[in-house]
Amino acid sequence: MEDVGRPVRVQSLAQNRISTVPPQYIQPPDNRPKSSSTAAASTSSHSRTIPLIDLLHFDHFHSQSIRREIGRACREWGAFHVINHGVPIRLLKDMRSVGLSFFNDCDIPEKLKYSCDPNFAASEGYGTRMLVNQSDDTVLDWRDYFDHHTFPLSRRNPLRWPHYPPNYRQVIEEYSDHMKVLAEELLDLISESLGAKSSCIKEAVGEIYQNITVSYYPPCPQPELTLGLQDHSDMGAITLLIQDDTGGLQVYKDGEWVTVQPLSDAIVVILADQTEIITNGAYRSAQHRAITNANKARLSVATFHDPAKTRKISPALELIGGESSLPQYGEVVYGDYVTSWYTKGPEGKRNIDALLL
Numbered sequence: 001m002e003d004v005g006r007p008v009r010v011q012s013l014a015q016n017r018i019s020t021v022p023p024q025y026i027q028p029p030d031n032r033p034k035s036s037s038t039a040a041a042s043t044s045s046h047s048r049t050i051p052l053i054d055l056l057h058f059d060h061f062h063s064q065s066i067r068r069e070i071g072r073a074c075r076e077w078g079a080f081h082v083i084n085h086g087v088p089i090r091l092l093k094d095m096r097s098v099g100l101s102f103f104n105d106c107d108i109p110e111k112l113k114y115s116c117d118p119n120f121a122a123s124e125g126y127g128t129r130m131l132v133n134q135s136d137d138t139v140l141d142w143r144d145y146f147d148h149h150t151f152p153l154s155r156r157n158p159l160r161w162p163h164y165p166p167n168y169r170q171v172i173e174e175y176s177d178h179m180k181v182l183a184e185e186l187l188d189l190i191s192e193s194l195g196a197k198s199s200c201i202k203e204a205v206g207e208i209y210q211n212i213t214v215s216y217y218p219p220c221p222q223p224e225l226t227l228g229l230q231d232h233s234d235m236g237a238i239t240l241l242i243q244d245d246t247g248g249l250q251v252y253k254d255g256e257w258v259t260v261q262p263l264s265d266a267i268v269v270i271l272a273d274q275t276e277i278i279t280n281g282a283y284r285s286a287q288h289r290a291i292t293n294a295n296k297a298r299l300s301v302a303t304f305h306d307p308a309k310t311r312k313i314s315p316a317l318e319l320i321g322g323e324s325s326l327p328q329y330g331e332v333v334y335g336d337y338v339t340s341w342y343t344k345g346p347e348g349k350r351n352i353d354a355l356l357l
């Protein structure tokens with residue numbers, strides 16, 4: 001049974017070995033994944049996927065071509081894989097492993113000790129529902145998660161994170177530090193790829209607020225009717241995501257959902273809405289979602305890098321000017337943007353589209 005303060009976790013539904021999903025999880029027909037994307041076809045090596053950018057040779061000699069590749073990936077997809085990114089591969093594995101261990105090895109009552117507050121958006125802890133004030137007809141995601149507040153350091157309190165496995169909190173801290181360094185490097189490269197100064201996007205974002213969300217998608221008896229995570233774009237500046245080998249992340253491109261192949265050593269870079277605003281639409285945030293799997297649980301770890309809630313965001317002056325590039329987006333206080341996202345729901349890119357001038 002569900003009580004208001006404690007929404008039922010999807011993992012406990014899945015553990016009851018139900019053969020059909022409860023009606024609240026059934027997507028309207030237009031949102032359902034195509035059957036080809038829920039079956040083996042989604043891992044076919046022939047399918048189209050996001051660009052892969054190798055940062056290994058990032059030096060004076062190659063840097064121009066890497067910036068060009070990044071520019072193309074941001075313009076055409078808003079998402080790309082990076083390899084040789086400087087984050088230890090061992091740390092990516094440890095992150096996936098401790099995340100999975102919390103979900104698999106702790107029982108539900110133990111996990112519920114870390115429950116987030118479902119009445120506040122993005123509150124820290126163990127949860128399942130992304131949106132606040134959901135009405136009875138809201139379709140639910142087939143997902144549980146654990147959200148960690150990691151930057152600025154004043155928000156970081158490892159005592160609120162799982163105590164099992166024993167290295168959990170240490171891994172999160174190390175992972176958080178590495179991801180922030182990489183996010184800042186990428187924001188520099190993305191700015192340079194537009195011909196702007198390296199710090200252009202970073203200066204517009206200001207102090208970085210980082211959250212790490214470990215998402216756990218239990219096996220789902222009816223993957224053709226459900227979504228692990230509904231269609232959305234991320235609301236902050238840049239998201240760095242890793243996934244396990246189950247696969248399920250999809251990016252919307254040219255009218256179709258394209259599956260992002262799992263690459264164990266790579267990190268998926270996802271441009272988020274504030275970067276779209278700051279770049280005045282030169283780079284668009286990626287619309288994405290997660291599908292479910294009938295046989296296997298899936299784990300992903302998304303690290304969000306966002307402005308402070310009080311920050312005003314608008315197109316960077318360096319990137320507008322002249323008649324050909326008038327500002328395309330109105331100024332927004334980031335906290336207002338977040339409130340609207342969590343109360344109205346993301347529904348594709350409706351929130352950012354509402355700011356178009």
Ligand SMILES: O=C(O)CCC(=O)C(=O)O
Pocket residue numbers: 213215229234241243248249288289290299300302
């Ligand atoms: O699980 C995934 O691959 C997607 C997660 C995601 O998009 C998010 O947490 O915002």
Ligand SMILES: [Fe+2]
Pocket residue numbers: 232233234288302
């Ligand atoms: Fe996302």
